[in-house]
Amino acid sequence: MENKIVVKGVNNSFKKNQVLKGVNLTVKSGSIYALLGANGSGKSTLLKIITGLHAMDSGEVFINDLEITHNPRRIRQTFSLNSQTTTTDEILTGFENLQLIAKLRHLPNTDEVADKLLAQFDLTEARDRRVATYSGGMQRRLDIAMSLVGEPEILFLDEPTTGLDPKSRNDLWAAILDLKQRGKTIFLTTQYLEEADQLADQIGFLQNGHIVATGTPAEMKQLGGHSRLQLIFPTTDAIESAQKILLDFNMSVGTDGSLLIDLTDGVTTSLKALTLLSNHDIPISSFQVLAPTLDDTFMQLIKEA
Structure with a gap:
């Protein structure tokens, strides 16, 4: 898969504050790249630099092997x-919005x-309604549809689901994945x-x-640490007894009162813990293995930073 976007050593400062410090990244053709970061981390600034809307202090940005400042x-x-x-x-109506952009692009x-x-964005029934009557x-979805007039190869989306309700968010996710299936390269913050x-x-x-x-x-999830064994007990006495038995394990208490054990040795750690509890007749309501999440990784990276 060829590289569609390549960013090399991009630096950018605002007054005395250096926002971007030697940023490097690569986006493959036909893939979805997500730039993740907290508010104020510089995501939108980097996006504007990649698309040529904001000058960088130094560095290079290539799209389709062409340097952005030389071939804008x-x-x-x-x-x-x-x-x-x-x-x-x-x-205007949804149809009129799209028709206007198509005319501005001189399309037949x-x-x-x-x-x-x-039709692609499931808006046919709302074709002749004014956009003021549309939900968020x-x-x-109409806004992204307008971005696709003229069949661009690459679509840049800046926080596309901010402010949307769960159903609208899921609908938009489905639309974005469909664009990938159609061969588009998508870069989103x-x-x-x-x-x-x-x-x-x-x-x-x-x-x-x-x-x-x-x-x-x-x-990325693997950077968040080990998987954990979650143990749920029927009574407070059972929890207290288990904590005494499992002192040699790397253990913490979850917000729901369950015990969480880091699986430093994978399945071996789980077997040891469960065997100990069984040998001491400590009852367990249920247990499951929790894999690391992106939340774990995010918190770990912030901690390290």
């Missing part, structure tokens, strides 16, 4: 940027282009760990101006 016009024809705020015209068959995108999720986990082929953690970790969702 040619490169901008290959991508579309969808910002945090929707750019739809609420006075503007009606056909508009209807195709309305519908407006966001998000502060939502679940979003990165659900969508991304590759995740980059931006912290203190650096990409402090990168990898697939599964690889």
